[in-house]
Amino acid sequence: MTAVLVRAYRSEDLDAVRNVFVRAIRESAIRDYSPAQTDAWSGVDRPDAWSSAVDDRLIWVAVADELVVGFTDLEPSGHLDRMYVHPQHEGRGVASALLTCLEATARRQGLTRLFTEASITAKPFFERRGFKVLTAQVVEHRGEKFTNFQMEKFLNERPPPI
């Protein structure tokens, strides 16, 4: 398998990150959400499909064969907003590699708790990596209703054996 490198996001990654975002939703999350929902979520036909907010958070990209294959981010509060992996690179530990980097940084910053709103698609991944479900919720986005899960992980807990 091709090695995956995780590094900090750079401005020139924006198009590649947008592409990962749209494809992950339209080809992976489509397993759990309707076409109308995935259209709304990925913002197809909208130039602002992926919010380019970069200044208020740390962002990491996973790179394989010099291509961006995944990304994640961390806000100062411990909120993990986005975790997306290109569908052709799913199931190979890309999200895990991203989360390992994110957690190492969070620990260095003194954060003790990470939290996120996980999609139905991502919930098993986060559970496997030690997050616990707090509650299921329904949120509205561009006129569509989505079930997702508030999840949290305390960083002082030992990670589960892999």
Ligand SMILES: CC(C)(COP(=O)(O)OP(=O)(O)OC[C@H]1O[C@@H](n2cnc3c(N)ncnc32)[C@H](O)[C@@H]1OP(=O)(O)O)[C@@H](O)C(=O)NCCC(=O)NCCS
């Ligand atoms: C969820 C997602 C980020 C996982 O990325 P990934 O790179 O495939 O995850 P990994 O390969 O690192 O998986 C790590 C572990 O989680 C498990 N896992 C991941 N997705 C899973 C799923 N859908 N069902 C069951 N287990 C899953 C893997 O089996 C693996 O377990 P293991 O350590 O026992 O082998 C990716 O599928 C994705 O981008 N999904 C669509 C977008 C999305 O919903 N993003 C989240 C928005 S909140």
